[in-house]
Amino acid sequence: MILLLVSKKVNTIHNSTEQQGQLTIRDIARLSGVSTATVSRLFHNPSCLKPDTKAKIEAVIEKHQYIPNLNASALTTKNTMTVGLIIPTVKSSIHSALIQSVQDTCAELGYSVIMGNTNYSEETEKNLLDIMLNRRVTGIIHAGTVNPKFIAMLRRAAEHSIPSVVVWENISDNEISSVGIDNYRASYDATQYLIDCGHKDMGLLLGPYTTMNRLAQRRLGFMDCMNHNNLYAGDDTIISLSHEVRDGVMGAAMLIGKHPRLTAIYAASDVLAFGALYSLRQMGRRVPKDISLVGFDNIEFSEYCIPSLTTVNVPAVKMGKKAVFELVDKIQHNRLQAKHIYLEHEIIIRDSVANYRAT
Amino acid sequence: MILLLVSKKVNTIHNSTEQQGQLTIRDIARLSGVSTATVSRLFHNPSCLKPDTKAKIEAVIEKHQYIPNLNASALTTKNTMTVGLIIPTVKSSIHSALIQSVQDTCAELGYSVIMGNTNYSEETEKNLLDIMLNRRVTGIIHAGTVNPKFIAMLRRAAEHSIPSVVVWENISDNEISSVGIDNYRASYDATQYLIDCGHKDMGLLLGPYTTMNRLAQRRLGFMDCMNHNNLYAGDDTIISLSHEVRDGVMGAAMLIGKHPRLTAIYAASDVLAFGALYSLRQMGRRVPKDISLVGFDNIEFSEYCIPSLTTVNVPAVKMGKKAVFELVDKIQHNRLQAKHIYLEHEIIIRDSVANYRAT
DNA sequence: CCGTAGAATGAAACCGGTTACATTTAATAA
DNA sequence: TTATTAAATGTAACCGGTTTCATTCTACGG
Numbered sequence: 001m002i003l004l005l006v007s008k009k010v011n012t013i014h015n016s017t018e019q020q021g022q023l024t025i026r027d028i029a030r031l032s033g034v035s036t037a038t039v040s041r042l043f044h045n046p047s048c049l050k051p052d053t054k055a056k057i058e059a060v061i062e063k064h065q066y067i068p069n070l071n072a073s074a075l076t077t078k079n080t081m082t083v084g085l086i087i088p089t090v091k092s093s094i095h096s097a098l099i100q101s102v103q104d105t106c107a108e109l110g111y112s113v114i115m116g117n118t119n120y121s122e123e124t125e126k127n128l129l130d131i132m133l134n135r136r137v138t139g140i141i142h143a144g145t146v147n148p149k150f151i152a153m154l155r156r157a158a159e160h161s162i163p164s165v166v167v168w169e170n171i172s173d174n175e176i177s178s179v180g181i182d183n184y185r186a187s188y189d190a191t192q193y194l195i196d197c198g199h200k201d202m203g204l205l206l207g208p209y210t211t212m213n214r215l216a217q218r219r220l221g222f223m224d225c226m227n228h229n230n231l232y233a234g235d236d237t238i239i240s241l242s243h244e245v246r247d248g249v250m251g252a253a254m255l256i257g258k259h260p261r262l263t264a265i266y267a268a269s270d271v272l273a274f275g276a277l278y279s280l281r282q283m284g285r286r287v288p289k290d291i292s293l294v295g296f297d298n299i300e301f302s303e304y305c306i307p308s309l310t311t312v313n314v315p316a317v318k319m320g321k322k323a324v325f326e327l328v329d330k331i332q333h334n335r336l337q338a339k340h341i342y343l344e345h346e347i348i349i350r351d352s353v354a355n356y357r358a359t
Numbered sequence: 360m361i362l363l364l365v366s367k368k369v370n371t372i373h374n375s376t377e378q379q380g381q382l383t384i385r386d387i388a389r390l391s392g393v394s395t396a397t398v399s400r401l402f403h404n405p406s407c408l409k410p411d412t413k414a415k416i417e418a419v420i421e422k423h424q425y426i427p428n429l430n431a432s433a434l435t436t437k438n439t440m441t442v443g444l445i446i447p448t449v450k451s452s453i454h455s456a457l458i459q460s461v462q463d464t465c466a467e468l469g470y471s472v473i474m475g476n477t478n479y480s481e482e483t484e485k486n487l488l489d490i491m492l493n494r495r496v497t498g499i500i501h502a503g504t505v506n507p508k509f510i511a512m513l514r515r516a517a518e519h520s521i522p523s524v525v526v527w528e529n530i531s532d533n534e535i536s537s538v539g540i541d542n543y544r545a546s547y548d549a550t551q552y553l554i555d556c557g558h559k560d561m562g563l564l565l566g567p568y569t570t571m572n573r574l575a576q577r578r579l580g581f582m583d584c585m586n587h588n589n590l591y592a593g594d595d596t597i598i599s600l601s602h603e604v605r606d607g608v609m610g611a612a613m614l615i616g617k618h619p620r621l622t623a624i625y626a627a628s629d630v631l632a633f634g635a636l637y638s639l640r641q642m643g644r645r646v647p648k649d650i651s652l653v654g655f656d657n658i659e660f661s662e663y664c665i666p667s668l669t670t671v672n673v674p675a676v677k678m679g680k681k682a683v684f685e686l687v688d689k690i691q692h693n694r695l696q697a698k699h700i701y702l703e704h705e706i707i708i709r710d711s712v713a714n715y716r717a718t
Numbered sequence: 719c720c721g722t723a724g725a726a727t728g729a730a731a732c733c734g735g736t737t738a739c740a741t742t743t744a745a746t747a748a
Numbered sequence: 749t750t751a752t753t754a755a756a757t758g759t760a761a762c763c764g765g766t767t768t769c770a771t772t773c774t775a776c777g778g
Contacts, residue, residue: 022519024734035758040736050744050756067519070493071430071439072734075763080430082473090455090462091659100449103476107483112490114441114473117462124466131471134429160381160426245663278663300450304604304637306665383764394728399766409726431764434733719778726773736762743756748749 023066032060043068074136083327084132084140085115086125092243092271093299094316098143098167101320109328111138118144120243129153133160139327140164145213146171163330165323169214170340177330177338179323183214186312186345187221190266190294193310193347195229198356199264199292202226203237203255205248205276206268215240218268218296237262241272248275249282256283256291264292264353270302270311277305277352288354298348307351315343382425391419402427433495442686443491443499444474445484451602451630452658453675457502457526460679468687470497477503479602488512492519498686499523504572505530522689524682528573529699536689536697538682542573545671545704546580549625549653552669552706554588557715558623558651561585562596562614564607564635565627574599577627577655596621607634608641615642615650623651623712629661629670636664636711647713657707666710674702 029036034057041049042057049057060066074080083106087095099115106113114137116128125144132140140157144150146169154164158175170180194202204222209215219238226233239254241247251272252265256279265280267273273295277287285291287307295302295311302309322341329335388395393416400408401416408416419425433439442465446454458474465472473496475487484503491499499516503509505528513523517534529539553561563581568574578597585592598613600606610631611624615638624639626632632654636646644650646666654661654670661668681700688694 022734025736026734036735037737037759038757041757044736048756053756065515065518067489067492069434069495069734071433071495072763073736074430075428075434075734075765076736078763090449090459091452092455093450093452096449096451096455100476103449103474104478107475107486112473112494113475114471115462116466116472117459119463127466130426133426135471136428136430156424245659249663274660275663278665281665300604301633301660304608304634306637306640381764384766385764395765396729396767397727400727403766407726412726428764431733432766434735434764435766437733721776721778723776724774726771728771729769731768732766733764738761739759741756741758743754745752745754747752 022069023064025066025068028057028060028064028066031064032057078136080136080138081110082112082114082135082137083324084128084135084137085113085143086118086128086132086140087115087143088118088120088145089243090117093301094269094271094297094314095143097299097316098320101317102141102324105321105324109324111324111328120145122147122149125150126153129157133157133162137162139331141167141323141327143167145210147210147213151176158336161334163327163335165327165330167319167323169217170342172340174338175336177326177340179319179326179341179343180214181314181319181343181345183217184221184224186296186314187218187268188225189221189345189347190296190312191222191225192229193349194264194266194292194294194353195225195231196357197292197353200231201259201262202231202233202264202266203239203259203262204233204266204268205239205241205251205255205272207240207243207247207272209240215268222266222268243269243271245271245275245278248272248277249279250275252276252279253283256280256285262291263356264294266294266296268296270295270297270299270309273309273311273352274301274305277309288352292353294353302348303350305352310350310353311348313346313348315345318343381428382423384425384427387416387419387423387425390423391416437495439495439497440469441471441473441494441496442683443487443494443496444472444502445477445487445491445499446474446502447477447479447504448602449476452660453628453630453656453673454502456658456675457679460676461500461683464680464683468683470683470687479504481506481508484509485512488516492516492521496521498690500526500682500686502526504569506569506572510535517695520693522686522694524686524689526678526682529701531699533697534695536685536699538678538685538700538702539573540673540678540702540704542576543580543583545655545673546577546627547584548580548704548706549655549671550581550584551588552708553623553625553651553653553712554584554590555716556651556712559590560618560621561590561623561625562598562618562621563592563625563627564598564600564610564614564631566599566602566606566631568599574627581625581627602628602630604630604634604637607631607636608638609634611635611638612642615639615644621650622715623653625653625655627655629654629656629658629668632668632670632711633660633664636668647711651712653712661707662709664711669709669712670707672705672707674704677702 025036029039118125154176166178171178223233239251295309298311298313384395388398477484513535525537530537582592598610654668657670657672
């Protein structure tokens with residue numbers, strides 16, 4: 001169809017005043033006497049440019065300090081090259097190790113990280129996810145506490161073709177990938193180690209556990225191992241508080257208060273173990289002479305505690321890397337199918353456990 | 360001027376297939392029988408819509424789970440509502456406290472945080488800044504090591520009207536704001552505290568200092584205080600290694616190796632102090648009975664060390680908050696002029712220092 | 719019942735890039 | 749030298765919003 005139109009072209013001589021405001025690709029094109037397409041090609045397909053054209057444009061860019069606007073390009077390419085990272089808190093060694101690893105790996109692969117901490121609040125978690133969807137992140141790494149509600153939200157993100165990976169916990173979903181250790185097994189092993197060292201009376205100290213999050217799994221691993229060895233584990237030998245050092249302090253005191261004859265405390269995180277160590281010392285109990293202590297996470301400090309802490313190593317750095325790789329793989333292959341990656345745990349034997357069966 | 364044009368309008372019935380791909384504002388407009396302008400107004404100026412129009416659009420949005428694209432809107436509004444955070448490492452309690460504070464404050468004010476760690480590399484630092492400029496962050500918070508080169512880069516950002524705030528260090532620039540404590544004075548005070556407790560032979564343990572970064576200031580504060588009290592401080596009583604716990608371990612060993620008769624070690628970070636504590640114990644020196652120890656930062660762990668650590672409090676959370684507020688203030692008032700904010704430090708007296716002059 | 723102010727809405731240009739397609743230029747073969 | 753083909757570049761639509769300005773409704777006073 002051919003129409004007759006009256007042109008209303010305003011013809012503002014686009015950006016004639018170079019002085020203020022950002023320089024656009026059109027300015028660069030004009031200044032170097034080429035079209036915007038050619039300038040764009042300099043960035044994305046430089047090999048198809050004649051060397052002198054390239055040099056000419058590069059000179060202009062250099063001279064005028066042109067900085068392309070990634071938001072604008074994301075609009076057409078539909079790729080923000082941004083990974084959203086959701087994490088409960090930064091103020092925890094194990095989390096910060098993961099964050100750092102995620103960031104470093106993303107940087108290597110050319111992705112940026114936009115991150116937010118939930119402070120363990122479900123509402124904040126939801127808000128964060130909304131923000132990330134608004135910003136059209138290319139993918140989401142979630143290292144918070146996994147609950148059904150959030151899984152549903154991540155699935156919603158998948159509907160918008162934003163893939164996601166959950167870290168720390170191993171879920172079983174066929175869209176949302178996960179990277180973690182076998183928390184049940186690791187906890188079982190740690191408990192068995194104490195038993196193998198001749199301990200019979202022990203208590204467990206852990207953070208808040210919900211239905212089948214990793215803490216629940218650690219709790220279950222402890223209980224099952226105790227039961228399988230015909231040892232007692234019940235609500236009175238398991239204390240669940242929060243994640244902070246002071247919870248370890250308080251928890252250990254509570255445990256010892258209830259069961260003065262415990263020979264070992266197993267703390268399901270090094271932070272709690274650190275608090276327990278302090279608490280035990282306050283109560284005049286020497287570790288490991290009077291009472292033994294096992295942690296979980298193997299944060300940097302645990303090596304330099306006095307005594308150095310026997311703990312379960314969680315390969316946080318490796319997990320971060322794996323998570324990013326899995327995410328990017330999903331992105332690049334446009335894959336929906338989830339992968340569930342289990343990493344190896346390992347008991348790091350140091351000086352905080354007395355071995356009653358040592359030769 | 361009136362022209363006759365032959366229309367080449369392609370007329371692709373924009374987004375006729377609602378099925379795949381993201382829903383756009385045009386889809387919502389079409390589905391609710393209004394123009395895109397009206398939909399846009401629903402988000403930015405809802406009061407000027409007739410109630411039933413509003414309800415109609417809202418229903419469509421709700422039904423189709425429309426998620427506006429923030430990158431697209433940033434293109435016209437020129438506001439990404441994003442703060443860039445540059446930090447050397449996440450794996451350090453004092454840094455993670457700051458990060459968390461920055462994030463929480465940003466979230467409160469509606470800003471997102473895009474962050475990157477430099478791992479103390481100048482090159483990474485430069486790359487990060489480039490990325491943030493590319494993404495048109497609304498402002499930059501820089502908590503890395505301040506060197507002239509980077510200041511120049513931040514000034515470049517200011518030219519592109521991206522304001523910035525430096526944290527930890529107090530610089531004197533009239534474009535780049537800063538938030539920090541008086542490191543020289545804090546260090547002087549810590550040293551004086553030891554002297555007031557009767558100590559005369561002490562060594563300093565610190566990370567890598569460069570021209571007038573905060574570590575250099577802490578070093579200077581220590582030296583000046585010693586000199587003013589007619590006590591010796593020289594290169595052989597000052598050990599500068601890196602930031603990690605193991606550097607504290609090694610550093611303390613080196614200090615004691617050179618000067619077996621030191622009665623106190625002042626570590627310019629709690630992390631180093633933590634390592635020193637371990638090291639001293641290894642060498643059979645009891646703290647504070649045989650040798651005293653002072654840290655710097657007041658990270659959470661320092662309260663629960665054995666013995667708990669006397670240290671200088673750095674208000675990291677407050678600093679993060681102040682930094683964000685200052686940044687947002689600059690943004691909102693389009694202010695160029697820098698502000699330099701000094702926060703109070705404080706010596707937290709715990710159990711790691713022996714007071715030879717106690718009554 | 720009409721004129722008019724003010725409220726509500728629509729049309730279309732624009733933000734700063736990308737890219738399919740068309741066109742020009744250069745290189746190679748005949 | 750010319751035809752053919754490939755390489756280099758240009759044109760203009762498009763991404764998904766916002767916003768100015770014009771237009772249509774609505775309500776109210778005369």
